[in-house]
Amino acid sequence: MRPAIRPATAGDLPALVALDEVCFGSEAWSTVSWTGEFERRSEDRVILVADEGAVVGYVVLLVPPVALDVVELLRIAVTPAERRTGIGGQLMTAALAKCRGRTVLLEVAASNESAVGLYAGFGFEEISRRRGYYAGGEDAVIMRWREDEE
Numbered sequence: 170m171r172p173a174i175r176p177a178t179a180g181d182l183p184a185l186v187a188l189d190e191v192c193f194g195s196e197a198w199s200t201v202s203w204t205g206e207f208e209r210r211s212e213d214r215v216i217l218v219a220d221e222g223a224v225v226g227y228v229v230l231l232v233p234p235v236a237l238d239v240v241e242l243l244r245i246a247v248t249p250a251e252r253r254t255g256i257g258g259q260l261m262t263a264a265l266a267k268c269r270g271r272t273v274l275l276e277v278a279a280s281n282e283s284a285v286g287l288y289a290g291f292g293f294e295e296i297s298r299r300r301g302y303y304a305g306g307e308d309a310v311i312m313r314w315r316e317d318e319e
């Protein structure tokens with residue numbers, strides 16, 4: 170069964186906090202942080218979830234209201250047991266559908282092969298690096314997507 174991709178609702182908050190903890194461990198966003206993301210939905214945040222009865226994935230975008238401003242893909246994750254079944258791709262497709270005519274930037278750890286592979290498959294290209302940006306000295310890769318480069 171393919172999950173439905175839909176906007177997050179307030180009732181999803183506990184599930185998102187729990188799934189974020191599973192996916193990011195010590196780097197997970199706290200309940201306070203997630204609450205802040207939800208509160209900013211009326212300004213510039215877009216939160217989509219993959220729902221198959223339970224929330225199995227999510228993506229968070231910062232979409233400034235000014236069309237010339239770049240969109241930032243802040244977070245995307247899929248529950249470990251259901252990775253590599255296309256859910257990340259479903260979430261990316263839905264997210265990029267909200268970015269028509271925009272430029273989208275994201276930052277990813279250089280060693281995160283699954284995420285880099287996902288992004289590259291959607292036409293994101295590396296535009297720069299922040300050397301030694303992460304704890305442990307790992308590089309951050311900055312990737313960019315533009316609709317006309319799809």
Ligand SMILES: CC(C)(COP(=O)(O)OP(=O)(O)OC[C@H]1O[C@@H](n2cnc3c(N)ncnc32)[C@H](O)[C@@H]1OP(=O)(O)O)[C@@H](O)C(=O)NCCC(=O)NCCS
Nearest residue numbers: 244245246247252253254255256257258283284286287290
């Ligand atoms: C990145 C992530 C969201 C991908 O989700 P997913 O549901 O597994 O992705 P999909 O099954 O839709 O895969 C889409 C494509 O991404 C690429 N990809 C996904 N996992 C990959 C892996 N482990 N290695 C290489 N490429 C991979 C492939 O090109 C894949 O297409 P294919 O299966 O036809 O080869 C998931 O691995 C995840 O939650 N990772 C932990 C959280 C994270 O690091 N998020 C990114 C930083 S915010």
